[in-house]
Amino acid sequence: MGGVWKELSMGLLGLFSRRRAVCGLVLVPALLLGGCFRPMYATYDGAVAPNLVNELPAISIDPSPDPITNRVRENLLFNFTGGAEPAAPRYKLALGAATTGTPQVVNGTTLTLEIAIITLKGYFTLVDIKTNKALFSGTAFARKSYSGTLQYFAATRAARDAENTAAVDLADQIRTRLAIYLADHH
Numbered sequence: 001m002g003g004v005w006k007e008l009s010m011g012l013l014g015l016f017s018r019r020r021a022v023c024g025l026v027l028v029p030a031l032l033l034g035g036c037f038r039p040m041y042a043t044y045d046g047a048v049a050p051n052l053v054n055e056l057p058a059i060s061i062d063p064s065p066d067p068i069t070n071r072v073r074e075n076l077l078f079n080f081t082g083g084a085e086p087a088a089p090r091y092k093l094a095l096g097a098a099t100t101g102t103p104q105v106v107n108g109t110t111l112t113l114e115i116a117i118i119t120l121k122g123y124f125t126l127v128d129i130k131t132n133k134a135l136f137s138g139t140a141f142a143r144k145s146y147s148g149t150l151q152y153f154a155a156t157r158a159a160r161d162a163e164n165t166a167a168v169d170l171a172d173q174i175r176t177r178l179a180i181y182l183a184d185h186h
Contacts (some may be wrong), residue, residue, distance in 0.1 A: 055182045056080040056175070059126070060089035069097040071164060072122055075171030091135070093178075094125040097170065099163060104145070117145045118159065120166040124174050126181070136181045142169035 057080050061073045073095055080086070097120060104115045125137035146162040148155050 054087065055090075056179060057084070057087040058090040059093050059178070060086070060091070060129075061093045061095055064095065066097065068099050068120065068163065068167065069095055071167035072097050072120075072171050072174070075168050076175060079171055079175045090129055092127045092129055094127065095174075096123040097121065097167070099166075101159065114148050115145055116148055116159070116162075117143055118162040118166050119143050120163065120170050122170045122174060124178075126178060135185070136178070138174075138177055140170055140173040140177065142166040142173065144169070 059080055061076060064070050064073060076093070076095070077086070100119045100121075102117045102119065104117055120142045122140045122142075123137075124140070126135045127133065128135055144162040144166045146158040148158070
């Protein structure tokens with residue numbers, strides 16, 4: 001009986017030592033690579049990395065006659081500055097947005113819309129004000145669904161709320177893509 005306990009205890013000790021070895025193998029690379037991570041929005045002293053806190057507020061966006069584009073513009077400006085006064089512009093962002101609605105589910109009895117998807121497509125081009133050269137351009141999409149109803153006002157309000165939420169998401173995508181570009185190129 002003593003031999004069984006000895007084998008069992010040796011097996012458990014071997015299991016614990018294997019677990020420690022595996023944990024050690026996992027933790028060593030994590031400790032070595034821990035200093036390689038650099039937060040994108042962090043501020044830095046010197047010229048080690050771009051200071052996105054100062055770069056993003058220096059982007060100006062002209063108002064648009066299109067209400068959807070203006071919603072995206074207002075969200076972008078707030079994302080750039082956080083509500084603070086904008087910096088002296090070094091860049092100009094040409095911005096455009098278009099929206100489409102697609103019915104997804106229609107009630108077969110009443111022929112009313114039950115679920116629809118709003119797709120917001122945004123076009124943007126970052127231009128250097130000094131050289132008037134296009135630096136970066138792209139396209140971003142945001143999709144939001146909403147429920148339709150027989151009540152006209154409620155259905156209209158639901159569609160508008162979906163557009164507003166899509167405008168916030170589109171502005172976040174554009175801001176992130178601009179921040180990545182500025183972090184890599186300036």
